[in-house]
Structure formats: structure tokens, C-alpha cells
Amino acid sequence: MQKERPVILITNDDGITSPGIRALVEAVKDLAQVIVVAPDSPQSGMGHAITIGDPLRLNKVDVFEGIDSWQCSGTPADCVKLARDKILHRKPDLCLSGINHGANHSINVIYSGTMSAAMEAAIEGVPSIGFSLLDYKFDADFTVAKQVAHDLAKRMLANPMPEHILLNVNIPITTVANFKGMKICRQAYAKWAEEFEHRVDPRGKDYYWMTGKFMNMDKETGTDVEALNEGYASVVPIKIDFTDYTMKTWLEDNWNL
């Protein structure tokens, strides 16, 4: 008797028509039954937003040959929730998000719509990975990223990690020949130094554009930023329990609440 094919749910935050999600579908479609549920428009910087005050639309589309696909009016996290509840009616065996056009290493795990979809799956107990390529261009070369996605998806299907842990995977801009391989890392401490650009609209009213410079404040070794600078793809295991247990003990000992 043949074992049932595993199901991979694919989503992203750049929208269902982005080249990155197409690359991800192509990379893993030989491993499982793939279904796609992705936003109908770009959702970058949406963090872990969910849609509670507006109705959601979900429409079947024909975007990837031979792959059942739906576009959704909501956020990446909404897509994962809707896919489970209204399309699959069960948990997928693996959830993959991306491949994002642009980096989501270090602190970007907090701002990233790509990672929020993977995190939503992890909350639900579904093994998940978010993939991001350090190239913002529309026509970025996803060759190395596809290779990484195929390798990790295969590992996760064969040997799932414990529940409620996800992987944040970033891939450097490189060629197959120059690619150094993958490295397990920790999240670098970094931040965005915002500089809001002030402008005046045609009616004389002020407005601001958010701009920012990425700053790696982490001088220690073993970070995702370091691995990427050295030409490796960074693989960071992320947990959904944000409690600082060291600080918890300190507060218990010192605050006498």
C-alpha cells in the first residue's frame, strides 16, 4: 500500500504573482502535493498582522501549472489560517513561506510578513520555514535559493523538528559555484535607524516617508548576518515562546511583587 503524499502549503508576502513564490513552488513540487494560498497583493512589512475588522476574500486562481492555488485579500498570517480552515480542512505536513525578495535576517523576523506566515504555522504545530533571498530585484536569480529550499524541505519532511519551532532561512546573492553552503546561526542583534523624510503635499500638508539604514549592532560571532557576509545561507531556529527566562528569575528574586 502506497503512503499518502505529504502536503506542503506555500505562501509569501510579496503576493501570488511574485517570481519568488514561483521559484519556491518549482523547488519543492517533486517532494509533495503542493498547494498555494498567497496574498493577492504585496504585504511586505506587515509583521504578524491579522485581519479582524474586514471581511476576507479567497479566490481560486490558475497561476502555477498543475498546482491548486488561491489568492487571498488578507495578510500572510490570514492565508495560513484560511488555508487550514477552508481549503485543507487539516494541518499541512509542512508550510513554506517565500522566497522573499529581500533579506529577513536578524531583527527583520519581527517585521517580516514572510516570517509571520511561517510563525503562524508554527503556532498551529505545523513544521515551517521562511525563505528570503538577499536580492530585492524583481528579476533576482533564485537558483541557489531553490537548491536550499529543496534540501531543507526534504529534511523537514523526512525528520520534522519538535513542534512550535520554525526556521528563518536567508540566502546570499551568489552563484551555485561560489555558494559556501548552509550554516546554523543565532539571530543577530540589529536594528533599523529610521530617518523619516519630510515632504509637503500639493495641499500644503506635511507627510513623511519612512526610510532607514540597517545597523548590525552585534559584534559577537555566530550570527546570521555574519554567516551571510561570509557567503553562507543562514538557518536560524526560532521559537514562539518569547519569555526571557533569565530575566524572569531575576525579577522574581528582586522585585518582590
Place this chain on the structure above:
Amino acid sequence: MQKERPVILITNDDGITSPGIRALVEAVKDLAQVIVVAPDSPQSGMGHAITIGDPLRLNKVDVFEGIDSWQCSGTPADCVKLARDKILHRKPDLCLSGINHGANHSINVIYSGTMSAAMEAAIEGVPSIGFSLLDYKFDADFTVAKQVAHDLAKRMLANPMPEHILLNVNIPITTVANFKGMKICRQAYAKWAEEFEHRVDPRGKDYYWMTGKFMNMDKETGTDVEALNEGYASVVPIKIDFTDYTMKTWLEDNWNL
């Protein structure tokens, strides 16, 4: 020579006109110079969204007597960024977010706009606390919550915690007489079991409303949900490094990347 008064930045996700932010301003205005920069409309469920594809508006308003206040068209995280860059031109000494109308314990730290503002401050190295009252009602009684906010803000100003740690504080629905006090806790493992309600619009097209039932999956002791059920306010220290170090070691030992 008198020491300069500390500066407290207050924001929220329910919007600048909500009773909860007014309660927070009243609770701490004797402790410091308070300034308010808050969304001009409700932002619940925005997670850590930031506004990168749209311009931001920031307008001075007269909402709280004797308190400099601005309303912003962006998300809670945008408010914190803009306040630092365009209003204060320096870090505040403390950032307080809330008081949210409704719970943000356990997994809600991920979805909450209230907590994302506090997290944004922590990324920036500003001590911060997010406050939420377990009462969704507009006319909720904030008496106990104000008492908690005053106590914790005073502690944080006198003795700041290490950088990049924030507090997630939830307050039960109770009276001053029945209030059990505060308890240091860990984040409970919980999730939302979504059930999307299907409807058909007047033009015959499908749409969905997200509904959901909160499920506490955590049977162990020491959680924020447990403390709240017992009548305590829960205080969870949260960190912004999401790396799972136990899993990192396991992957290094087992995956041979």
C-alpha cells in the same frame, strides 16, 4: 541643581481617543514629562506592521490637558519610530503602550499592536511595558490597571531592566479590594482556533469573517493565563532575540549542514 524630569512616551493600538490611553496618561503623569504619539484610528491585530509603502501623517492634537500629543496615520510601531525621530529627537526614558481594551497574554504578544509598540521601543533600547486589561468594553473600569501601571512605571524609572527586554502586563477584571497583586510569569502556550464564517455579499461573491476561540494548550504551571485566572496581574518579561538556542545546538549536532 535639579535633575531633569524623565520623559515617558505613551502610545497604544486602540487609537488616541480610546479610554484606555487616557487612563494610562492619568496613571503616570505625576512620574515624568509625558508625551503621547498614538494612532489616529484603531490598529488592533496589526502585529508588528510598519508602513513602508505609504506616506505617514503626524498631527499635533489637543486631547489630554497639559500633555503634548500627536496622532499618527500609521501603526503602533510607526508611532514609536516617528516619536523618537521627529518629535523627541532622542530616546524617551520609558515607553508605555496601552492600556489595551482586551487581553494580550500568551500567544497574543505576537498579534498585538499594543505589544508591537513596546517591542519597537525595546529594539531601540528603550525600557518599555505593554498594558492590557481583560475587558474589551469601551467603558471598562481601569482603576486597578492604573494602579498597576503607576507601580511598574515607577519601578522601571527608578531601576531600569537590562536593554532589549520589555514587559507584557495583563490585568484581570477585578476591583481594588479583590485584586491579588502582580505575579511574574512565563508566556502560556496557547492559540486561536479559527473558524472563518462564510457569507455571500449582495453581488453573490463569497467572503469570510475571521472568528476564533482562544485555546490555552498549556497545562503546566507558572503561566500568565494561570495567574490571571487566579486574580493576579501577569507580568511576563519578553525578549527580542527569538533564537531557540536548544534547537540550534540540536541542529548543529544532527543536521551536518
